[in-house]
Amino acid sequence: MFGFTEDIKKYKQYSKKSSLVLVLTQQGLWALWCYRVSNAIYKSALPGFIKKILLVFSVLHQKGIEITTGISLPYSAQIGRAFYIGHFGNIIINANAIIGANCNISQGVTIGVSGRGNKKGVPVIGNHVYMGVNAVIAGAITIGDNAVIGANSLVIHDVPSGTTVAGVPAKVINTNNSSTYI
Numbered sequence: 001m002f003g004f005t006e007d008i009k010k011y012k013q014y015s016k017k018s019s020l021v022l023v024l025t026q027q028g029l030w031a032l033w034c035y036r037v038s039n040a041i042y043k044s045a046l047p048g049f050i051k052k053i054l055l056v057f058s059v060l061h062q063k064g065i066e067i068t069t070g071i072s073l074p075y076s077a078q079i080g081r082a083f084y085i086g087h088f089g090n091i092i093i094n095a096n097a098i099i100g101a102n103c104n105i106s107q108g109v110t111i112g113v114s115g116r117g118n119k120k121g122v123p124v125i126g127n128h129v130y131m132g133v134n135a136v137i138a139g140a141i142t143i144g145d146n147a148v149i150g151a152n153s154l155v156i157h158d159v160p161s162g163t164t165v166a167g168v169p170a171k172v173i174n175t176n177n178s179s180t181y182i
Helices: 004-015 019-025 027-043 048-069
Strands: 091-093 110-112 136-138 164-167 170-174
Touching (some): 004 027, 019 027, 027 048
16 A cells, blocks of 8 residues: 555564554654655645645644654655665655655654755655665765665765765765665
8 A cells, every 4th residue: 555565564574573563663664654645645636625635634644743753754755665764763854855665764864955056956865775874865966776875974966876875975985785784
């Protein structure tokens, strides 16, 4: 349903717990459920008036989840299937961000708007990307498929596919891809 079943399958791969236990105990899944339902409403072909009413309730529910979990997943962001939120809290994703399929995000990650002039914008993140603890990914940049963003990194330039970046500002440190992280 809306990609949520793939999210649960990914959580099950990591924890080996039942779907029921995961849904009851994992704050990341709470945030993902709210996002998936709200995003489905946002993308739906419902009549405008009905869609607006449902989105008002979605935003209120999202704010409740955000206060409870510290995870902000706006309904207009584009987040691919099998998304995994590694830990509780402080995850901020811009409403215009694009994140590919099968990505992992750790606590404290910010994906936001930055830059000036034609550099101002929001990141586009490829498939199979691992984003480490407290990473900040900002600006009109592209993160290639299978990339690894190291913990505490500030990413303000494009990241080639299949590389690992780290530092402030982040630089390519090796060509290890995300296969061992995801």
